[in-house]
Amino acid sequence: MRLDTRVIIIGGGQAGLATAFYLRRAGLTPGEDFAVLDAGAEPGGSWPHMWEGLRLFSPATYSSLPGWMMPAWDESRLGFPPRTHVVDYLTRYEARYDLHVLRPHRVTSVARADDDPEGPMTVAAGEVTAAARFVVSATGTWDRPFWPAYPGMREFRGRQLHAAQYQAPGELAGRRVVVVGGGNSAAQILAEVSRVAETTWVTVRPPGFLPDDVDGRVLFATARARIRALSEGHEHSGVAGLGDIVMVPSVVDARERGVLEPHPMFTRLTPTGVAWADGTERAADAVIWCTGFRPALRHLTGLRLHGEAGRVEVGGPSGTRVRREPRLYLVGYGDWVGPASATLAGVGPSARDTANDIMARL
Structure with a gap:
């Protein structure tokens, strides 16, 4: 045609x-x-x-x-x-x-x-x-989807999937799951997977959580103000950390259940899990890369x-x-x-x- x-x-x-x-x-x-x-x-x-x-x-x-x-x-x-x-x-x-x-x-x-x-x-x-x-x-x-490179990724015998491939928590029921990423996708996926699996959350830097009463309405208003300011030639920083986590109900629930606890980023994958520079290791059956x-x-x-x-x-x-x-x-x-x-x-x-x-x- x-x-x-x-x-x-x-x-x-x-x-x-x-x-x-x-x-x-x-x-x-x-x-x-x-x-x-x-x-x-x-x-x-x-x-x-x-x-x-x-x-x-x-x-x-x-x-x-x-x-x-x-x-x-x-x-x-x-x-x-x-x-x-x-x-x-x-x-x-x-x-x-x-x-x-x-x-x-x-x-x-x-x-x-x-x-x-x-x-x-x-x-x-x-x-x-x-x-x-x-x-x-x-x-x-x-x-x-962006996949970061970490030593041991090829040797890991479990399942690795990006957030773009993840569909529902049932596919990971009963597994030991590591969720990687400090943004909204990671927090929402962690919240639902943690209901059916043992989860570990790791982030490159400590995640930031917006106040419980701040949702997309505040972000929308701030984004509009930034657009208007920039169009008029003025500086506008917007929301500090627009990638910060919005506390939607599922994420609030995860916090109440005690699973919203981030760990520092591991340094490598092993055949059976992940490991940190200090020698600490954690067994894992799956890694979900919520890495943008x-x-x-x-x-x-x-x-x-x-x-x-x-x-x-x-x-x-x-x-x-x-x-x-x-x-x-x-x-x-x-x-x-x-x-x-x-x-x-x-x-x-x-x-x-x-x-x-x-x-x-x-």
Whole structure:
């Protein structure tokens, strides 16, 4: 299939949908003036692949994309919305605005059609080839889980899995499990696994816990204030330690049960467990690496975009335009391309500014 359009958006998750919304609102027609290519077989971006017990750490009304608020969820009885509620919302959002997402089409490369700096960009996705004036990469990070390297990983005879592979605590019932990581994912996974298994929590540095009454509402307000301050040219530090752990009910419960006790990071794995520099060892049947993700940008490798610091530099009016290839934009990869842009509530401003920048250049 051949597509010739004005804009190609790569990725049909929250960042791609938000960008598509703003392009549509600016007057472009989905499926004609712009196309969205998504690698997934179903709507929802990375959310359908996350672990079953994952919950947001803010109410539905504070976890919405531009244009349509996430439907209400009974937080008083059920806690904050689960991932299934988010998947349903993103599915309905895509249909509500008739965004014509084409799937499953995994983009493998983006290239310059010729030497003309104002010429089209070409996009390859299996049997789909596309040409467009501008390309927006909104592929997120889920496809690139980060695995740190520790001595003994190959010799460990137990199971090792990344948070991206973990699904439910039942698969680890009765096992001795080491959970690695000091962020929200580690804390939430530890909380549920500790109900069915013997757990040990290890972190590179002591984790920080936000006060019990601070949840996504406070973080949302702070992120918005930071976005506004930066847009006006003012400094704003945001929340000190935005990676700090939000005390959602399951994590509070884990604290009450005494399992939310971090240990220093081990120095190596052994065939039967983990070991520290002082000679202490602990037996383990499984290690869950909650060690984060990296931007999924392999499809851009051929463009040679990395600067001296090893990162793709962005700027322009939107803050998302790639400096070494101004026809390309990066949306939704975190503070690097826009404050809080890797979140449902925070991606809107980056998506809006990107759409405005594109429209001004069409």
